[in-house]
Amino acid sequence: MIHVWSGAGADRDSDLSRNRAVGNGGGDRAATRVLVVDDDPSILDTVTSILATEGYQVKSAGGGEEALALVAAWRPTLVLLDMRMPLMDGWAVAKAMREAGSKVPIVVMTAAENAKRWAEEIDAAGHLAKPFELDELLACVEKYGSRDRKN
Numbered sequence: 021m022i023h024v025w026s027g028a029g030a031d032r033d034s035d036l037s038r039n040r041a042v043g044n045g046g047g048d049r050a051a052t053r054v055l056v057v058d059d060d061p062s063i064l065d066t067v068t069s070i071l072a073t074e075g076y077q078v079k080s081a082g083g084g085e086e087a088l089a090l091v092a093a094w095r096p097t098l099v100l101l102d103m104r105m106p107l108m109d110g111w112a113v114a115k116a117m118r119e120a121g122s123k124v125p126i127v128v129m130t131a132a133e134n135a136k137r138w139a140e141e142i143d144a145a146g147h148l149a150k151p152f153e154l155d156e157l158l159a160c161v162e163k164y165g166s167r168d169r170k171n
Contacts, residue, residue: 055079059102103128111142
């Protein structure tokens with residue numbers, strides 16, 4: 021089983037550069053656009069790589085301001101959002117998205133014990149408590165990332 025955890029030793033020379041759309045496939049997954057937002061580069065690299073390998077379109081943001089710019093320009097179908105980030109935390113990102121009229125589902129992705137409560141606080145679609153298993157990540161993206169949802 022693969023654990024996705026903050027601080028995991030991701031390869032910094034990975035060929036998946038941040039803020040580049042990646043994805044390899046066709047089918048329903050290719051229509052799903054996932055924005056991963058986390059201040060931990062190893063989480064960004066790991067989750068982005070996994071989702072791209074599974075055929076999703078993926079972009080990443082290392083902070084809130086960058087995430088908001090990508091939400092506006094790229095229009096993801098799902099946002100995986102870390103809550104504890106410097107400068108602009110997950111609460112501020114979610115608030116700014118909603119104030120801008122975005123209905124993109126947000127899934128809180130955090131190592132805090134309060135993942136479920138924090139998800140409820142920002143009216144998120146769901147939550148992933150770190151560390152999470154590969155199958156949990158994929159099930160979450162399948163459940164909340166569908167283009168059939170009103171975004």
